[in-house]
Amino acid sequence: xxxxVITTPGGPEVLQLQEVEDPQIKDDxxxxxxxxxxxxxxxxxxRKGSYPLPKGTSPYPGLECSGxxxxxxxxxxxxxxxxxxxxxxxxxxxAEKVAxxxxxxxxxxxxxxxxxxxxLPEVACTVWSTVFMTxxxxxxxxxxxxxGSSGIGTFAIQIAKYYGVKVFVTAGTEEKLEFCKNLGAxxxxxxxxxxxxxxxxxxxxxxxxDVILDSIGASYLRRNIDSLNxxxxxxxxxxxxxxxxxxxxxxxxxKRGTVQAxxxxxxxxxxxxxIVSDVEKNVWPAITSGKVRPVISKYLPLSEAAEAHxxxxxxxxxxxxxxxx
Numbered sequence: 001x002x003x004x005v006i007t008t009p010g011g012p013e014v015l016q017l018q019e020v021e022d023p024q025i026k027d028d029x030x031x032x033x034x035x036x037x038x039x040x041x042x043x044x045x046x047r048k049g050s051y052p053l054p055k056g057t058s059p060y061p062g063l064e065c066s067g068x069x070x071x072x073x074x075x076x077x078x079x080x081x082x083x084x085x086x087x088x089x090x091x092x093x094x095a096e097k098v099a100x101x102x103x104x105x106x107x108x109x110x111x112x113x114x115x116x117x118x119x120l121p122e123v124a125c126t127v128w129s130t131v132f133m134t135x136x137x138x139x140x141x142x143x144x145x146x147x148g149s150s151g152i153g154t155f156a157i158q159i160a161k162y163y164g165v166k167v168f169v170t171a172g173t174e175e176k177l178e179f180c181k182n183l184g185a186x187x188x189x190x191x192x193x194x195x196x197x198x199x200x201x202x203x204x205x206x207x208x209x210d211v212i213l214d215s216i217g218a219s220y221l222r223r224n225i226d227s228l229n230x231x232x233x234x235x236x237x238x239x240x241x242x243x244x245x246x247x248x249x250x251x252x253x254x255k256r257g258t259v260q261a262x263x264x265x266x267x268x269x270x271x272x273x274x275i276v277s278d279v280e281k282n283v284w285p286a287i288t289s290g291k292v293r294p295v296i297s298k299y300l301p302l303s304e305a306a307e308a309h310x311x312x313x314x315x316x317x318x319x320x321x322x323x324x325x
Contacts, residue, residue: 003060003095004305009049012306012313015061015094023058023092023099030079030102031071034325036118037062037093037302039312040151041215041238042265046091047309053091054266061305062093063265065100066108066117067325076102084108086117088125088276090265093118094305096325103273106280109287112294119294119320121276123155124283126237126264129275131156131213132163132282134260135233139164141210144200144227146220148185149176151320152237154295156213157183162286168209170196172315179318183295200227208232208255218242221259228255236261295319 005018025031043061045051053059066086069079079085079102087105092098108117131137143160147153148169160167161184168187169180177188187203189196200209208229214220217239224234225247232255252259264272286292297317300308302325311317 001096002302003092004062004302005060006047009047012047012309015047015305015309017303017305020060020095022097023095025071025073025099027073027075028102029073029099030069030076030085030105032065032067032085032087032098032100032105033070034065034093034096034098035067036115036299036325037065037095037323038119038122038151039308039321039323040064040122041312042263043094044309044313051265057090058092058095058098060092060094062091062095062098063089064118064121065089065093065098066114067098068114069105070097073102078102079105084114086121088121088264088272094302094323096302101269101273103269104276106276106284109284111288111290115299115322115324116294116296118322119151119296120155120287122264123151123320124159124279125272125275126152127156127159127213128279128283129264130235130237130260130262131160131211133275133278134262135211135235135258137163137165137211142166142168142204142208142229144168144170144196144209144212145185146170146191146212146214146216148180148188149318150215151295152213152215153180154183154319155292157185158292159283159286162291168200168203176318197223197226204229211235213237215239216241218245221245222247225251225255225257225259228257231256231258233258233260237263297321299324
């Protein structure tokens with residue numbers, strides 16, 4: 001099969017389409033003929049050599065895909081050859097075929113095309129596991145999403161609105177803020193021209209928000225704590241703004257605040273299967289009802305993975321970038 005190989009750590013140009021060995025499936029896995037895969041921030045870090053992969057995972061990038069099942073392991077009961085599916089991967093999505101544990105596979109939701117379904121597993125599992133399963137965001141609460149126009153952000157806006165939450169977002173351009181507003185965001189803040197802490201306080205009568213989803217990290221942590229309501233929860237998905245911060249803990253105590261952090265890649269297959277099952281039960285109905293949809297910025301052929309990475313690093317896109325195998 002063909003796959004995108006990281007020839008050496010570096011810039012987008014190190015991504016090369018090459019002929020490689022087909023993956024071999026284990027007894028509890030399925031083999032998917034990939035229709036499409038979607039980019040995630042971790043792909044960029046992996047390309048640069050700064051994102052260590054769990055032992056035994058595919059060396060090729062790609063943390064989600066959609067496609068058709070072409071083979072199943074002997075212990076797999078649910079899936080059969082010919083099923084159209086999407087899947088949460090531990091790598092290997094930038095390829096024509098990928099092996100994946102059966103518990104990380106999802107049906108393509110009704111009303112979503114096979115190629116668009118590639119943009120769902122990672123955002124759905126990330127947002128659901130962090131914001132809802134862990135931070136327990138619930139109807140009537142307030143929720144701040146940093147980077148509302150990202151793949152994570154556009155999905156988080158929609159699923160939070162579906163569950164009756166008031167949504168605040170930050171983004172860096174008026175175009176991105178307008179897009180977020182059209183997805184349902186209630187309060188849209190340009191972080192380049194406004195102080196998001198002051199705006200959050202103003203919009204909540206001085207209380208602050210209940211849950212914050214943040215990929216910036218160190219440079220936002222102090223301001224995130226200032227933006228919290230009593231018993232507020234911050235969930236960190238990354239540290240684009242640094243990983244080291246000196247912090248006065250007194251405001252966190254005063255807010256009875258919680259700061260948590262996690263990614264998906266390092267979780268065990270068993271843990272991923274629990275998340276995937278919960279997503280199918282709680283998120284897929286929102287998608288099949290038409291209330292939540294994948295937001296796709298651009299489709300590119302797999303051979304243009306380098307160009308897709310350049311687009312992602314430019315931050316000019318809104319939603320997901322999809323590679324077609």
